[in-house]
Amino acid sequence: MNEHQNNGHTTGYLGRIDKLIAHHESIAAALRVTRDLLTNEARTVKQKRLDVISDALAIDAQRRSHKPGKRGPYKKHSPGSAGGRFSNRARTERRRDSLALLEQFSTTTPGRPDTTRGLRGIGSLVRRGYLAKRGKGKKAGYVRTSKEFVV
Numbered sequence: 600m601n602e603h604q605n606n607g608h609t610t611g612y613l614g615r616i617d618k619l620i621a622h623h624e625s626i627a628a629a630l631r632v633t634r635d636l637l638t639n640e641a642r643t644v645k646q647k648r649l650d651v652i653s654d655a656l657a658i659d660a661q662r663r664s665h666k667p668g669k670r671g672p673y674k675k676h677s678p679g680s681a682g683g684r685f686s687n688r689a690r691t692e693r694r695r696d697s698l699a700l701l702e703q704f705s706t707t708t709p710g711r712p713d714t715t716r717g718l719r720g721i722g723s724l725v726r727r728g729y730l731a732k733r734g735k736g737k738k739a740g741y742v743r744t745s746k747e748f749v750v
Contacts, residue, residue, distance in 0.1 A: 694750045696720070701729055701748055709733040709740025 683689065700720055703712050709732075712721065721741060724730045729748055730741045 691750065697724060697729075698748055698750055700724070701743060704730060704741055704743040706743045706745070709738075709742050711740055 697720060700712055701724065704710055712718070721730065725732060725741070728744055728746045731744050732739060733742050734740055
């Protein structure tokens with residue numbers, strides 16, 4: 600019989616070392632299995648990402664190939680060249696409306712505009728310095744300033 604074995608049981612310091620070696624070999628084997636699983640999982644995740652990217656590129660290439668022609672860059676129109684609310688004609692009409700509103704005010708006596716629109720349009724004229732508010736509460740009114748309005 601071996602000195603460190605007694606009836607199938609290990610004893611002494613050599614027996615403890617044998618037990619530690621066996622224990623750590625099982626831990627090392629478990630770590631190897633875990634590493635292999637993680638490596639395979641990382642490979643599959645990476646492969647899935649590559650598949651998604653390649654599918655997206657293929658779909659995008661197909662979408663681009665079906666376009667009849669390439670659209671050019673956005674062309675900004677010069678101010679007033681196009682119709683609509685930014686045309687020169689529309690801008691001049693708005694300025695004439697503002698002038699008609701301004702003509703309702705005196706330079707000395709505070710007053711309110713005689714219009715069905717109420718005070719609409721007054722705020723922009725006050726901000727730009729063509730009208731000034733005088734008085735408080737219901738007696739408040741607007742007076743025309745000395746700033747010249749050009750249509």
